[in-house]
Amino acid sequence: MVPGMVAEEKVAMKELSEIISGIKPVDPKWLERAAERQNCLTKPPQSLGQLEDIACRIAAIQETLSPRVDRKLITVFAGDHGITEEAVSPYPSEVTAQMVANFLRGGAAINAVAKTVGAELIIVNAGVAHPIPPVSPLNDHIRSIQKPVRSGTRNFTRDPALTAEEAFSALLLGYDVACQAKRDGVNLIGMGEMGIGNSTSASAIAAALTGSPASAVTGRGTGIDDETRARKLAVVDKGVKLHAFGPDRPFQVLHALGGLELAGLTGLCLGAAVNRIAIICDGFIASASAAVAVTISPAVSDYLFAGHLSTEPGHAIVLEFLGKKPLLQLKMRLGEGTGAALAMAVIDAAVRTFVEMATFESAGVSNKQELSQKANS
């Protein structure tokens, strides 16, 4: 236990260590078994490229040579940020609530992308500051969880954004979503978020965890001008220096700098790993949340896929920190889980080819190895 911790922080750390104890890395033997199957399928060896590695990892996560990713879930965590007081975003925080209503009504980008890949959608209000405009009727395919931990975070240039207790409550919210998903039979989860100001929070977390300067991890978010970006950079720098936590104390980084939706996503990652469900990062903000989870428990990495590479400059830095190669590079920078959702199609194709393809033997197709053996005999 780190000296100087307050009582509530000690409780959070104890409960967190119980969660962590349930996370096991995948067994390399399953990776080997899956790779053997790949080499029997009717295709030149390795010709499906990254799809082959993806399928092997999903097989190892699910511990079967017949893995499935047919129950897909996108979770969009929403929260507001006290840091918007510093005028770091061109949009007012009211937009977070307005966009939550847009998600529930089915009118946002994530609704369209989720439909494309056949994923269900859960919108989790982890701490939206303004009232969500009424939506009726609710779309059948979208579930709503309204459990705001508090009305947005505090301004992290003055105070910790969240207390340890608040951050842990938000984290548990995400953890519980993953556990419920397991009970529902979900086998692939995508991480999404919405929160005006949350790229500022993600930049501060990325700087604190990776040790990168604020300038390297602070971008234009929804599209800010030079003046606003300079202000955002100063804010990130100030926050990181004020709280002075590093990768040795990832939970403290999260509660001092992070948003409620980011803490929710960190908990979602931990919960996915505990429940052996593959989980896909979205853009910069989701990846910063995943980086906290992986720093808390490195075995989480085995369950985590990088959905895409955002144009937000900090994203590449966080993905490098995570050691992950993004599945898509389409210059997207929207968040909401759009990149994670689209990457589900890649993972789906990877798993389907692995499970459904014929072997050289079953299809009566001549294999290269077999031929060279014949030639040598």
Added chain:
Amino acid sequence: MVPGMVAEEKVAMKELSEIISGIKPVDPKWLERAAERQNCLTKPPQSLGQLEDIACRIAAIQETLSPRVDRKLITVFAGDHGITEEAVSPYPSEVTAQMVANFLRGGAAINAVAKTVGAELIIVNAGVAHPIPPVSPLNDHIRSIQKPVRSGTRNFTRDPALTAEEAFSALLLGYDVACQAKRDGVNLIGMGEMGIGNSTSASAIAAALTGSPASAVTGRGTGIDDETRARKLAVVDKGVKLHAFGPDRPFQVLHALGGLELAGLTGLCLGAAVNRIAIICDGFIASASAAVAVTISPAVSDYLFAGHLSTEPGHAIVLEFLGKKPLLQLKMRLGEGTGAALAMAVIDAAVRTFVEMATFESAGVSNKQELSQKANS
């Protein structure tokens, strides 16, 4: 008309010019109208990256702000190659026929990927040299067209691979598939191919069209060793020099060096453009076929998307020649249309977001521009 042409070549060129006369570039006004709509949707401007450009182009192709890509078709053209006499592939040409049976039975990679994206599948025998092993029962979702123009091509290091008449017959086969697709309501086509030896043919076409040396466009295909690759490179070089056609005579490049399945795909591209259907390139071989089509009629480019970047070294060169940026980069190198099929998910998401998303006004979400106007007023 080029002097020295034989009579049958003149006939083919005349019929080809009739096809070409039906191809119109997309109207830039539709691109502008679509871009205006993108800016009204509930997302920061340009935040969907390449998806936004894709949707605008599909809108311009279909000349509507409500485009659809809900009828997807993957076409796999199969053919054999006389050049396999030169031992350029580790697999015997029997594998082409065996794989066609595997496609019809539903056991190949393309079957699994087509299912992932909800695409229908047509397998076109444009010139398979060996008997297709019997398949029964035929899978309901897969159609088979058995119209081989001839039993594989000739060895292009000695003779033209095809006569002009044969090449044009194969081209028409593809053209007709696109016209039938239009009648069936198909609104997105993916190009796929199967043919032992066809990466050698594609390398020769790529060298002839782009002027690149054989060494730059000749790769390892299904996975050949150094010795076989050296032989393949010499074969490509010999063929290109023997027939000596360049980008000013693309149809002649195709019939001298190309395969029956490549000619089919060239015709498919021309037919897609005539019928205003968006068409997606697959890997190196499909892209070489598309390069012939675009060189024959540059407006074809407006209808063409690059599905993915293969690890085959010539592919990047052909895509650069085409001026296309690939949608996916997953180190795939299988062909069969697998990369084109997977890219359909990206195009689907692009079109769905464009059509289904709410506008700032309809969703009651505050827009950035509106706010800055308020601030200035």
